Amino acid sequence: MRITVLGGYGGESEECRMTCLLIDGKVALDAGCLSRMLPVEEQRKVTSILLTHSHIDHTNSLPFFIDNVYGDGDCRIDIYSSPATIYAVRRHLFNNTFWPDFARLPNHLVPALRFHELRDETPVEIEGLRFTPIPTHHLVPTHGFLIERGSAAVLWSSDTGPTTRMWEIANSVPNLAAVFLETSFDNGMQRMADRAQHLTPRTMFAELRKLERSVPVILHHLKPPYIDKIHQEVEEMAHPDVSFIEQGKTYEF
Ligand SMILES: [Zn+2]
Ligand SMILES: [Zn+2]
Numbered sequence: 569m570r571i572t573v574l575g576g577y578g579g580e581s582e583e584c585r586m587t588c589l590l591i592d593g594k595v596a597l598d599a600g601c602l603s604r605m606l607p608v609e610e611q612r613k614v615t616s617i618l619l620t621h622s623h624i625d626h627t628n629s630l631p632f633f634i635d636n637v638y639g640d641g642d643c644r645i646d647i648y649s650s651p652a653t654i655y656a657v658r659r660h661l662f663n664n665t666f667w668p669d670f671a672r673l674p675n676h677l678v679p680a681l682r683f684h685e686l687r688d689e690t691p692v693e694i695e696g697l698r699f700t701p702i703p704t705h706h707l708v709p710t711h712g713f714l715i716e717r718g719s720a721a722v723l724w725s726s727d728t729g730p731t732t733r734m735w736e737i738a739n740s741v742p743n744l745a746a747v748f749l750e751t752s753f754d755n756g757m758q759r760m761a762d763r764a765q766h767l768t769p770r771t772m773f774a775e776l777r778k779l780e781r782s783v784p785v786i787l788h789h790l791k792p793p794y795i796d797k798i799h800q801e802v803e804e805m806a807h808p809d810v811s812f813i814e815q816g817k818t819y820e821f
Contacts, residue, residue, distance in 0.1 A: 572590040573816065599629045603636055638670070649711075703733060725788075745783065752791050
């Protein structure tokens, strides 16, 4: 499987794009920058989008993406997410005020956007990939995902504070190739991180002790103001498995 990081951050700045992965060219995981980081011809190849949660750093490009691929109304995009996220996106983004309701355009029988509800820990098959949604601990209902194709498996944490079930599942997957784990704030922002249900280097390393094997751990969702301090605090620990996500890179598993 090929995972291209279109956006790997938990906020936006000149150099940082918000969370969005393109998997095997056809499936997006989150849509923090889907319309900004791909040529329109490549956007037209995307058939499906999984949303980890409703926060706008993960959903904001959906309206502009659908505008780019809508054409004369013949596009069909499948969106997979929790019932809570689907409700939020339909109510707050595609509500005919913020943006047209593409779940009823060009008509309600064959709409451009089709929403599919995910159930915790019930895998779905999309374009030859298998996604297992795993609830994490965040301010709104959020799924991390175990992503599998053939014998390759990787774990994407999405946004989370300290959690348990994700690690139980990670430990049960014998062929786990990598864990993408969030680290949003530096240690000096611990109180904020705890309130917002995110990780700092301190809590990230504590989480890693729940992982019972050595696999590459790739940190993502750094918030732009704290990137330098997070790098410093992580590098001081000199953990051999831990590195930082590279925006624009395609990871092959
Ligand atoms: Zn986020
Ligand atoms: Zn979030």
